[in-house]
Amino acid sequence: MRAVTCRRYGPPGVLRIENLPPPSPGPREIRVRVRATTVTSADARIRGFRCPPIFWLPMRLALGLRRPRRLVPGMEFAGVVDAVGDAVTRFEPGDRVFGLAAAGAQAEWLTVAEDSAVAWAPAGLTDTEAAALPFGALSALVFLRDIAGVVPGERILVTGAAGAVGVFAVQLGRHLGAEVDGVCGAANTDLVRSLGAAGVQDRAQWDPRREARRYDVILDTVGAIDPLQGRRLLAPRGRHVLLSFGAAGIGWMLATAPWPGRRVLCGHAGGGAADLRFLRDLAQSGIIRPVIDRVLPLEAVVEAHRHVDAGHKRGALVLTLAAGGVG
Numbered sequence: 083m084r085a086v087t088c089r090r091y092g093p094p095g096v097l098r099i100e101n102l103p104p105p106s107p108g109p110r111e112i113r114v115r116v117r118a119t120t121v122t123s124a125d126a127r128i129r130g131f132r133c134p135p136i137f138w139l140p141m142r143l144a145l146g147l148r149r150p151r152r153l154v155p156g157m158e159f160a161g162v163v164d165a166v167g168d169a170v171t172r173f174e175p176g177d178r179v180f181g182l183a184a185a186g187a188q189a190e191w192l193t194v195a196e197d198s199a200v201a202w203a204p205a206g207l208t209d210t211e212a213a214a215l216p217f218g219a220l221s222a223l224v225f226l227r228d229i230a231g232v233v234p235g236e237r238i239l240v241t242g243a244a245g246a247v248g249v250f251a252v253q254l255g256r257h258l259g260a261e262v263d264g265v266c267g268a269a270n271t272d273l274v275r276s277l278g279a280a281g282v283q284d285r286a287q288w289d290p291r292r293e294a295r296r297y298d299v300i301l302d303t304v305g306a307i308d309p310l311q312g313r314r315l316l317a318p319r320g321r322h323v324l325l326s327f328g329a330a331g332i333g334w335m336l337a338t339a340p341w342p343g344r345r346v347l348c349g350h351a352g353g354g355a356a357d358l359r360f361l362r363d364l365a366q367s368g369i370i371r372p373v374i375d376r377v378l379p380l381e382a383v384v385e386a387h388r389h390v391d392a393g394h395k396r397g398a399l400v401l402t403l404a405a406g407g408v409g
């Protein structure tokens with residue numbers, strides 16, 4: 083099968099397209115014929131091994147000390163189940179599915195555990211659209227609902243509002259009953275408004291020090307607001323949630339944790355099959371929709387990573403795979 087491979091950490095040029103044997107599903111696994119996958123900000127980060135110094139050792143231990151432990155990168159996928167293990171009960175060959183894997187999605191075939199973050203694909207969405215949903219939507223859901231604890235009537239500010247996480251944070255924030263404002267590049271203000279943001283700021287013009295509004299939650303996807311500035315923007319029990327953070331962010335979180343007032347929160351997104359099914363139903367109902375920056379063939383993976391590395395991705399960057407037989 084054709085697969086993207088990453089045999090060492092480095093710039094986009096370390097990625098190759100190779101022919102590998104297709105995987106066979108274990109007893110509780112399904113094999114998916116992948117039709118669409120993506121290059122996420124996390125894929126690019128892992129490839130380049132970009133992380134704050136405090137996480138260097140734990141991340142190397144998790145991802146591979148000298149080289150990536152997982153040869154085939156890629157997290158998001160949409161496709162069709164074409165084989166199932168003996169003990170699988172939830173899926174059968176022919177099911178259209180989508181999901182989020184730890185790695186391995188940038189290949190013609192992928193095996194995943196049936197109880198991992200995989201679900202029937204949303205009816206009415208193409209494979210390209212379905213693949214553009216899990217990473218951003220699961221991250222936004224976990225950060226808003228579980229980490230920030232958003233409740234109806236609150237006011238949220240989302241930075242990086244046009245990115246993969248931001249586009250879903252705006253939509254899910256609204257769905258959770260909050261009023262959402264977004265900060266993004268000038269080219270994306272119409273997009274972010276169309277997703278339901280009440281107020282949209284061009285990040286080149288916006289100065290958080292002059293902002294008069296107060297927020298219950300700042301979902302700071304790109305670390306655009308210093309926690310000290312953030313305190314001024316927060317309502318008395320407001321939460322400044324950092325998706326990208328290092329030692330300083332953790333320090334702020336520990337320092338603000340004992341007090342009931344304004345807090346800084348850091349965390350890592352999770353989300354499993356139940357959350358994915360919840361998001362699938364929202365997408366089917368038209369309550370959330372994926373945003374696609376561009377669609378490229380799998381073979382353009384190096385170009386795709388260069389675009390993601392540039393840091394101005396709008397929603398998801400999808401890679402498509404042509405249909406073919408196992409080989």
Ligand SMILES: NC(=O)c1ccc[n+]([C@@H]2O[C@H](COP(=O)([O-])OP(=O)(O)OC[C@H]3O[C@@H](n4cnc5c(N)ncnc54)[C@H](OP(=O)(O)O)[C@@H]3O)[C@@H](O)[C@H]2O)c1
Nearest residue numbers: 123242244245246247266267303306325326350351394395
């Ligand atoms: N902790 C976790 O578990 C977790 C989970 C998911 C993501 N993340 C992190 O969250 C961040 C966003 O992820 P993503 O997938 O949404 O990224 P993405 O799709 O690459 O989008 C990033 C967005 O940020 C905007 N941007 C770039 N620089 C900015 C700045 N200085 N100020 C404001 N906006 C800026 C860009 O748009 P414009 O240039 O057009 O404004 C772009 O749309 C990444 O750092 C990722 O590692 C963390």
